Amino acid sequence: EPEVTQTPSHQVTQMGQEVILRCVPISNHLYFYWYRQILGQKVEFLVSFYNNEISEKSEIFDDQFSVERPDGSNFTLKIRSTKLEDSAMYFCASRGKNIQYFGAGTRLSVL
């Protein structure tokens, strides 16, 4: 069964550093999403992406965040200057036939 893959599985960074989280969606899917889950809290929507542009973003997705699909296969989430409160599990998803398929997530730890 096709899978969404995310790398790295765990990223440790210092506050103020830039991080890039990578995702490879399922190849024939056109809609992509990023979600995050802070420890002990619910999974929250960050951003949706379609046709090489953001289709919706949440209040969490401020100017420190950006997404791109640089090469037609990878889908990346960049955090320009990480804050302690960015520590969370970040999930990528791609959608096909109205079902979202999720990656295993990247655990981001900001020190």
Place this chain on the structure above:
Amino acid sequence: AQSVSQHNHHVILSEAASLELGCNYSYGGTVNLFWYVQYPGQHLQLLLKYFSGDPLVKGIKGFEAEFIKSKFSFNLRKPSVQWSDTAEYFCADPDSGTYKYIFGTGTRLKVLA
């Protein structure tokens, strides 16, 4: 605003016990509902989905869920749980626009052998 509520945050059961996890959604239009499971260290996997038709939907691993429109509910059930069902369970309702998922808070299920 659209919301999803899961009332049980932590559930502990013995093997062979029956399971019911509650999920209530707020949206009153077209309904697509999902249950996902996350085993430790793994990705969110689709357990089952409801789009339309028979309100009792069957999923993988013996799980089923019943859509009750009048109660805005989509509760997950399993007649007899196994130790391997230990996981976190999420109910999700897509937004009608970009189809982003609105998730419930999740339920951590621990099954004792």
